[in-house]
Amino acid sequence: MPRLHELTVGMQIPSRAHTPTNVSLFLYNAAIWNPHRIHYDEIYTTTVEGHPGIVIDGPLQGDWLTQVVLDWLGEDGRLVEFEYSNRRASYLGQTLTAVGQVAAVDPGAGTATLDIALTDADGQVLTPGRAVVQFERRG
Amino acid sequence: MEHASAQALITPEIRAWIGRQEPIGPLEVTRREIVKYALATEQRNPGYLRGDEAPPMFLYGLMFPLVPLDRLGPDGLARRSLLPELPLKRVMAGGTRTRYHRPVRPGDVLVGTLTLADLYAKDGASGPLIFVVYDLHIETADGAPVIDETQTRIAR
Numbered sequence: 001m002p003r004l005h006e007l008t009v010g011m012q013i014p015s016r017a018h019t020p021t022n023v024s025l026f027l028y029n030a031a032i033w034n035p036h037r038i039h040y041d042e043i044y045t046t047t048v049e050g051h052p053g054i055v056i057d058g059p060l061q062g063d064w065l066t067q068v069v070l071d072w073l074g075e076d077g078r079l080v081e082f083e084y085s086n087r088r089a090s091y092l093g094q095t096l097t098a099v100g101q102v103a104a105v106d107p108g109a110g111t112a113t114l115d116i117a118l119t120d121a122d123g124q125v126l127t128p129g130r131a132v133v134q135f136e137r138r139g
Numbered sequence: 140m141e142h143a144s145a146q147a148l149i150t151p152e153i154r155a156w157i158g159r160q161e162p163i164g165p166l167e168v169t170r171r172e173i174v175k176y177a178l179a180t181e182q183r184n185p186g187y188l189r190g191d192e193a194p195p196m197f198l199y200g201l202m203f204p205l206v207p208l209d210r211l212g213p214d215g216l217a218r219r220s221l222l223p224e225l226p227l228k229r230v231m232a233g234g235t236r237t238r239y240h241r242p243v244r245p246g247d248v249l250v251g252t253l254t255l256a257d258l259y260a261k262d263g264a265s266g267p268l269i270f271v272v273y274d275l276h277i278e279t280a281d282g283a284p285v286i287d288e289t290q291t292r293i294a295r
Contacts, residue, residue, distance in 0.1 A: 018181065027179040031172075032200030035215040049214070049229055058232035063180045063196040070195075071183055079195055083236035085291075127234075 001074040004105065004135040007112055013072040013100040018064050020056055020092065028060050053093060058086035061096065061127045065116045068098035069131045077135040080111070084129030094120055096127075103130070110135045145260035145267040148226050156223045156255050163201060163251040165280055170245035173197060193243035198277060198286060199235075201251075221255050225294050227269050233291035240284040249285060251277035256289065269294040 020028075022040070029039045037044045038055040045051050062084040070079060090096060100116035111134050118127040170190035176197050177187040187194045206217045216230075243249070257272040275288040 024179065024181070027175070031175045031179045033203040033205065034200075035203075035211055035217070037215040041215075044214075055231075058234070059196060059199045060180065062199075062235060063194065066195045067180070067182065079239055081236075081238050082195060083234065085234035086232055089231070 001076045002072060003076070004107060004110060004112060007102050007105045009102055009104060011102040013068065013102070013114065015097050015099045016064070016068055016071070017095050017097045019095040020060070022054070022092065025054065025056065025060075025092065028057060032059075051089065051091065053091035056090045056092065056094065056096070058127070061086065061090070061118050062129070064096070064098045064118060065100075065127065065129045066131070068100050068116060069114055069133065072100070073133055077133045079131060080134045081132035082129065083131075084116075084127055086127050088124070088126045090118075090120065090126050096120065100131075145262045148260045148267055148269060149258055153223045153225065153258060156221075157258055158255065159221060160252055160254045161221050163253055163275075163277065164249050166201065166249045168193065168243055168245055168247045168249065173243075173245060176200070190245060195237070195239060197243060198249075198288075201249075201277070202253075202275075202290070221253055221273070222271065223258075225269055225271075227267065227294040230271075230292055230294045233270065233293040235288055235290045237286055237288040239286055241279070243285060247285075248280040249277050250280055251275060251285075263295065266295060 025039050038049050038051060039057060042054055045054055065084050066082055096118045098118055100114045102112055103115040104113040111132055114131045116129045116131055117125045119125055173190040173193045177194060182188055182194055186192050204217045211217055254274040256274040260267055260269045271292045273290045275290060277285040279285060
């Protein structure tokens with residue numbers, strides 16, 4: 001579990017890789033009730049919407065970015081602000097890795113800001129983001 | 140950044156939609172719904188996997204209207220009530236910015252307001268893009284703020 005006073009700008013947090021499957025994308029879209037065919041109908045997706053393959057949901061990538069922060073943070077704090085931007089589409093078959101590093105520390109407010117991103121196998125950023133976490137007042 | 144060519148896509152009729160609002164809810168949150176979301180997103184936090192508390196992005200599903208299947212379009216999506224007819228048809232999620240005030244738990248009854256906050260066009264590398272920006276405010280039925288979020292969707 002991290003402690004606010006131990007954080008330094010540039011410190012990396014543990015990364016996590018995700019390789020979605022047809023089944024995981026189906027269940028995610030069922031859970032949020034998203035019927036958009038680009039997430040399960042490959043013929044439609046490639047011929048009508050012109051994508052090279054089944055599209056990995058942008059907000060699912062956002063969720064993975066919240067997880068890389070929260071799994072690092074544990075019980076020591078909470079997420080107070082989060083933003084992400086889907087810059088490049090990604091497709092079924094790709095492995096996306098969530099990475100993050102400490103961007104700023106505010107001991108007075110008890111907060112830290114992290115720069116986070118989902119990257120592809122080449123390390124190219126697909127979905128950059130930023131999170132602000134509030135630490136419990138104990139150190 | 141903004142060019143007259145793309146900007147011309149935003150007609151006065153489309154621009155008139157900016158500021159329109161619609162109410163959300165009341166929505167009753169169930170543990171089973173949270174667990175489904177937690178499993179599908181590969182959560183590791185035991186509290187999320189038990190459904191004691193919802194992961195931060197659980198509420199994204201609120202954006203999808205529950206309508207009869209014969210009201211779904213050829214792309215599978217329901218026509219949003221808070222969206223004018225646009226000259227560009229392929230719509231994808233662009234990102235969100237959220238402030239979290241209070242966790243969501245089973246049994247919560249949530250209400251809120253969705254506002255069409257902005258509509259603008261830009262020339263992208265592969266053609267014009269229309270950005271549709273929504274502000275989402277969610278609170279509990281007794282008035283405790285839950286999230287304030289700005290969502291961007293991109294039509295191309």
